[in-house]
Amino acid sequence: MRYYILLLTTVLFSTSLFSQTLDPIKWKASVEKEGENEFVLYFEATLDKGWHLYSQNESDSDEIAPMPTEFTYNNTPETYILVGETIEPKGIEKYDNIFEMNVKSFEDKVTFFQKIKRIDKNLENIKAEVFFSICDDERCLAPETINFDINLAGKAIENKGDLSSITADDKQKSEALHIDIKGWDTFPTEQVEKKSYLNIFILGFLGGLIALLTPCVFPMIPLTVSFFTKGAKDRKKGMFNAILYGFFIFIIYILLSLPFHLLDSLDPEILNNISTNVTLNIIFFVIFIVFAISFFGYFEITLPASWSTKLDSKATSIGGIVGVFFMALTLALVSFSCTGPILGSLLGGSLSSDGGAIQLSFGMGGFGLALALPFALFALFPNWLNSLPKSGGWLNTVKVVLGFIELALAFKFLSNADLVEHWGVLKREIFIAIWIIIGTGMVLYLFGKIRFPHDDPLQKLSKGRKTLGVITLAFVIYLIPGLTNTVYANLKLLSGFPPPLFYSIYEKEAHGPLGLNAYTDFDEGVKAAKTQNKPIMVDFTGWACVNCRKMEEQVWSHPEIIDVLKNKYVLISLYVDDRKELSEDEQFKFLKPEGRIKEIKTVGDKWATFQTLNFKNNSQPYYVLLDKDMNLLNHTTAYTPDTSEYLKWLQIGLKNYKR
Numbered sequence: 093m094r095y096y097i098l099l100l101t102t103v104l105f106s107t108s109l110f111s112q113t114l115d116p117i118k119w120k121a122s123v124e125k126e127g128e129n130e131f132v133l134y135f136e137a138t139l140d141k142g143w144h145l146y147s148q149n150e151s152d153s154d155e156i157a158p159m160p161t162e163f164t165y166n167n168t169p170e171t172y173i174l175v176g177e178t179i180e181p182k183g184i185e186k187y188d189n190i191f192e193m194n195v196k197s198f199e200d201k202v203t204f205f206q207k208i209k210r211i212d213k214n215l216e217n218i219k220a221e222v223f224f225s226i227c228d229d230e231r232c233l234a235p236e237t238i239n240f241d242i243n244l245a246g247k248a249i250e251n252k253g254d255l256s257s258i259t260a261d262d263k264q265k266s267e268a269l270h271i272d273i274k275g276w277d278t279f280p281t282e283q284v285e286k287k288s289y290l291n292i293f294i295l296g297f298l299g300g301l302i303a304l305l306t307p308c309v310f311p312m313i314p315l316t317v318s319f320f321t322k323g324a325k326d327r328k329k330g331m332f333n334a335i336l337y338g339f340f341i342f343i344i345y346i347l348l349s350l351p352f353h354l355l356d357s358l359d360p361e362i363l364n365n366i367s368t369n370v371t372l373n374i375i376f377f378v379i380f381i382v383f384a385i386s387f388f389g390y391f392e393i394t395l396p397a398s399w400s401t402k403l404d405s406k407a408t409s410i411g412g413i414v415g416v417f418f419m420a421l422t423l424a425l426v427s428f429s430c431t432g433p434i435l436g437s438l439l440g441g442s443l444s445s446d447g448g449a450i451q452l453s454f455g456m457g458g459f460g461l462a463l464a465l466p467f468a469l470f471a472l473f474p475n476w477l478n479s480l481p482k483s484g485g486w487l488n489t490v491k492v493v494l495g496f497i498e499l500a501l502a503f504k505f506l507s508n509a510d511l512v513e514h515w516g517v518l519k520r521e522i523f524i525a526i527w528i529i530i531g532t533g534m535v536l537y538l539f540g541k542i543r544f545p546h547d548d549p550l551q552k553l554s555k556g557r558k559t560l561g562v563i564t565l566a567f568v569i570y571l572i573p574g575l576t577n578t579v580y581a582n583l584k585l586l587s588g589f590p591p592p593l594f595y596s597i598y599e600k601e602a603h604g605p606l607g608l609n610a611y612t613d614f615d616e617g618v619k620a621a622k623t624q625n626k627p628i629m630v631d632f633t634g635w636a637c638v639n640c641r642k643m644e645e646q647v648w649s650h651p652e653i654i655d656v657l658k659n660k661y662v663l664i665s666l667y668v669d670d671r672k673e674l675s676e677d678e679q680f681k682f683l684k685p686e687g688r689i690k691e692i693k694t695v696g697d698k699w700a701t702f703q704t705l706n707f708k709n710n711s712q713p714y715y716v717l718l719d720k721d722m723n724l725l726n727h728t729t730a731y732t733p734d735t736s737e738y739l740k741w742l743q744i745g746l747k748n749y750k751r
Contacts, residue, residue: 113710114233116140117226121240121248129210130175131244135163135222136203142228146636147196148180148204158195159225159235159636159669163206166219175207210244218242219251225636225669230731231711232637234668234700237691253689258681265680265692269702275724296455299434300462302494307487308427309463314480316423317470333416334471338464340420345460348435349453373509380502387495389488389546434494435459485548489557492544496534500527507591520591521598524574524583527590531568535561582655590651605644608657610665612695614702617664622720627749629661629742632703632714634669634696639731640713643738650735656742661717668700668712717745725749 122134137145146158163178181203185196208218220242225235239251303309317334386392424431435456470476503518503526510518518526536542538561540550573580574590577598583590610631611617621628633640648654657663672695673679682690682701692698704710707728717725725745732738 144197162223279727293458296458300459338468341464342460376505384499621662666699670695
């Protein structure tokens with residue numbers, strides 16, 4: 093009676109719990125007779141769209157690698173022999189950047205087969221076991237084992253286990269896996285907040301304002317506005333054309349982002365893949381170095397003169413609204429030597445985040461609006477032209493300062509490539525040292541100690557130069573603690589720009605991912621949380637989980653996030669595919685809701701069952717925030733490549749813990 097009460101309770105408790113678990117693969121077995129004592133065993137796996145099963149031939153070493161599919165047969169001596177190995181089809185083989193190896197997998201439907209030769213003519217049944225793990229583009233499931241009883245007469249059924257084999261000790265250990273999680277009503281589902289594009293729009297707008305102060309654009313403002321307002325017979329028409337001119341500038345820069353929308357629609361992951369592509373980051377590094385040298389005045393980056401000449405002639409000959417459009421396009425081409433590097437920074441910054449093409453459009457829109465506004469405003473209020481400062485050497489100063497900024501940004505792209513490939517060339521302190529050198533060079537330039545080709549002899553330091561020089565010097569001083577191995581090395585104001593704290597020339601602790609101190613036993617982690625009076629982050633992960641590695645390398649490595657994980661939470665990392673065997677007294681049989689018996693033999697078996705039982709989920713990566721009394725502190729979350737979204741999720745958990 094106790095057994096049936098336990099079974100009923102488990103089923104009732106798990107009705108909602110397992111409704112959210114995933115079961116994207118179905119196995120079936122069959123047998124075919126080839127000769128009097130020769131048979132072929134077939135194992136067919138059918139996968140839901142987007143999921144893939146790994147080959148038998150993946151690495152089974154202790155290194156991080158995909159979990160191979162394994163077939164085991166009860167090869168009782170003198171009953172039958174295996175003829176060769178279990179055969180699998182060709183599959184899909186490609187290089188995986190995370191595992192740094194060729195990975196072979198199968199999709200949709202795949203059939204494995206094993207030939208056997210019966211020795212004992214009385215043999216009727218063969219037992220076979222399939223061990224496997226599957227993943228899609230965002231998550232992996234914990235390894236599973238399916239057992240089959242195959243009758244050589246033609247029938248094969250899944251062996252779910254003998255219910256009578258479950259002992260009182262098994263039931264007790266199963267009950268011990270359950271913890272009472274509170275707060276499901278408060279945080280019922282994963283909440284996905286809409287991304288705000290205001291920040292990138294403002295950054296684009298600021299970039300446009302900076303572009304206005306360059307020698308290529310600033311002198312064009314009074315000339316163009318005067319052309320429209322004084323050259324037109326009808327003043328109102330001239331004002332209209334000037335405003336239209338500004339509007340077309342705005343539209344042209346938005347149109348420049350359209351090709352990226354096409355890429356985004358073809359593959360939503362492509363812009364994120366571009367941002368982490370080593371070759372492209374190196375190309376950006378080289379381009380930004382070229383931009384910086386150009387801004388220093390050693391050469392000019394210009395588009396072919398024939399383009400602007402043709403557009404200018406079209407604008408003159410066509411006239412009207414179309415002519416105004418061609419004039420705006422001409423300005424965009426002529427000013428490219430100054431706006432190009434700033435647009436390149438905007439493009440590189442957008443592709444290095446997770447906003448996709450829409451975010452890029454907002455940034456380009458902000459940039460275009462900042463360039464367009466002066467033409468419209470000065471057309472409406474022509475008297476304001478008198479208040480504009482005259483063109484002069486200060487415009488070249490702005491351009492050179494931009495050159496220093498471009499030079500600093502160039503090393504950010506080289507750092508991205510270095511982090512992905514683990515070259516160890518631009519570790520955090522080396523990166524900061526380079527920025528200190530660049531900042532020092534900018535200070536010396538602003539105070540007139542060094543000059544560039546287009547600089548006139550400096551007679552007197554202007555207030556602008558002095559102010560910007562002092563600000564830059566203060567910034568350089570702020571960077572200096574970043575060279576040390578102290579608590580002051582964090583440099584929170586630069587969050588996301590330098591390499592993460594763990595990527596250092598100094599030796600760091602290496603107990604968990606990225607050198608974090610991670611507990612690999614839940615009870616030990618909870619005990620530590622009680623002692624340290626900190627909240628808990630449970631990290632359900634796997635050695636063979638691709639997106640678990642992506643989260644650690646691309647999201648957790650963000651300086652602010654790694655700081656929160658290191659100092660604000662107790663991290664518990666539970667590996668659901670850890671094949672280290674439990675001691676015999678820790679092993680037990682667990683009755684799953686659908687009636688199948690799962691043998692808990694390994695560490696991974698234990699934590700995979702623990703996750704499914706308590707957190708209504710069986711995929712990885714999967715993250716849970718708890719306090720020491722098992723209260724949820726925020727909704728659970730999974731693969732979250734957006735660093736700002738993940739950081740906000742952690743911070744909300746901290747706020748709820750303090751309450």
